[in-house]
Amino acid sequence: MKNLYREICFSLREIVNKRFGKLPILPPWGEIPPQASFGDFSTMVALKIGSYLKKGPFSIACILKEELEKRLKGIEKIEIVKPGFINLFFARKTLLDSLKVILKKKENYFSFREKRRVLIEFVSAIPTGPLSIAHGRQAVVGDIVANVLEFFGNRVVREYYLNDVGRQIDLLITSVEERMKEIEGKAFSLPQDGYWGDYVKDIAKEAIKKRPKNLKGFVLSYILNEIKKDLKKLGVRFERWVSQKELINKGKVEKVIALLERKGLAYVKDGALWFPSTKFGDDKDRVLRKSDGEFTYFASDIAYHKDKVERGFDKLINLWGPDHHGYIKRVKISLKALGFKEDILDILIIQLVKIKTKERMSRRRGTAISLSELVEDVGKDAARFYYTSRKNSSHLEFDIDKAKEASFENPLYYIQYAHARICSIFRKKGKRKLEPCWIDFLKDEKELLIIRKILQLSYCLERVYYTFEPVFLIEYLKDMANHFHKFYEERKVLGEDEKVTRARLALLEGVRIVLSCGLKLLGIEPARRM
């Protein structure tokens, strides 16, 4: 028996393509209805097809209903409502059978075998200082998106683009040099637009101790090391680190510029080399090589993205901060100009993070709180959870005090508590060994509702997969935990009739599997005890 939700969406798409041709209808082909009386799955594709084809949605719904009834097994009834909603009701036996499969296959029931190669590039913060709390959000969201992609069978590479050349880096080095003079009691002067943070002093102290021959290399590796430590604290790892400097040294930037020149996509003005991006819809043309002979960041980025595509990925995903929004068009245009498919690249903008706390400022100084301070303060799991608790495009207010609250009204603990409660009952269950056939004794509506909720993880993951919004997983887990706690108050598990006990234990195991699966995808360890 296959994954029910996936089968429905798949059939629906096939039927629509067959009967109405390819229509520009986007992936959410249906939804979990807002009310239980509308069934287990509801689709309004008939309404959408109706508006494209200028036909009455009801007759379209009738055609879809008929086809769905032919193809799908395990559906009790399909009804059409008002303008053209199609509601599907799962049969009781289908629910029970699905749960049996889940007990057998565990979380693999929800996984999938896509075979794409996906490159996800995120954080990529310039290595001139420690990571900020906004980088933390990008790191967590990127990591979870990557987890879900992997869970669906994709081969994923997590990559960090290291912007290790240019003016900002030079400024950092100068700042370190001046701080070294200061520490050694010599005359010094920090550049006005240099780096003033305390960490520069720490680096200067180390540099004085170690006396490196190559100061630039030393400083960069010091900062890189700090960045890696911060990411590790958040449980985020990268498979690849790509250096802009190396890209330039290997001649990849020169090559791509030469290619653009050959294609007539570069011209000289005021001693600089320009890319005529206005031809492709940009507001103004962009500089590739400055009049001083240096390549711009944009030039390297074209080379970098070309390199990504040529490494054989089917999909590129970039996570950027909102300060890069104006840059999206440029990069996409450059890919198009080079003859690549435009939709190979998805760019997600991850909005900023505001910190809310009683002690608003960093302990160290009057500066804003750093990522490492935040993670040390609230812990890895809470940090990951709260970073994911809003849609990517929403401003996120990170309430440190609430995240730390381990006792009251903290949704992370609410979910963890549900998992721990189930583990606890399994410690008390005696010698019983779970058998999937016990499930056949589940009968009352409350029990079936829990199975429905368990199955909905499929739908939820599908959504995260297509939208790159991990927040849906958080919402699902809260909802699942809530239904579990309710059920647990209303129905006794142990000490009932033995058949009922067994059936309910099997049911709870299903809940445990989905909670555990969801938490793991979030990078949070499910708690067995609290």
Added chain:
RNA sequence: GCCCCUGUAGCUCAACGGAUAGAGCACAGGCCUCCGGAGCCUGGCAUACAGGUUCAAUUCCUGUCAGGGGCACCA
């Protein structure tokens, strides 16, 4: 000036163009002979404003107002 994001309940946020606009917090009251009370139950006329598109708009479009961010031969 141009671009992006945001404006929903006292607060923080949902609603994937659709079916009665939902949660949590806070506040008030109830529930332990019982598997973990870190729980459950009860209490809600809120879409900034004005137009428009649609069978259907919190969602899309236009304008106004308010908040945040961004505008380089920086990265």
